Amino acid sequence: MGAVEDKARELTKRLDEIQEEAKSLAETMPGLLRSLDEKVREAEIMIKKRRKVLNER
Numbered sequence: 001m002g003a004v005e006d007k008a009r010e011l012t013k014r015l016d017e018i019q020e021e022a023k024s025l026a027e028t029m030p031g032l033l034r035s036l037d038e039k040v041r042e043a044e045i046m047i048k049k050r051r052k053v054l055n056e057r
Helices: 002-056
Strands: none
């Protein structure tokens, strides 16, 4: 039974690591999404300006 118990311990340890990763992602995700939204807005503004310049030609 030692091998089964070792495997169970190993899997439990890995589950704990995954939970920590998920917790960390949950904490950082809102900030990342805000940053991404800002970049998308900046890109949209640049596209509009570029279209305006191209239409003026």
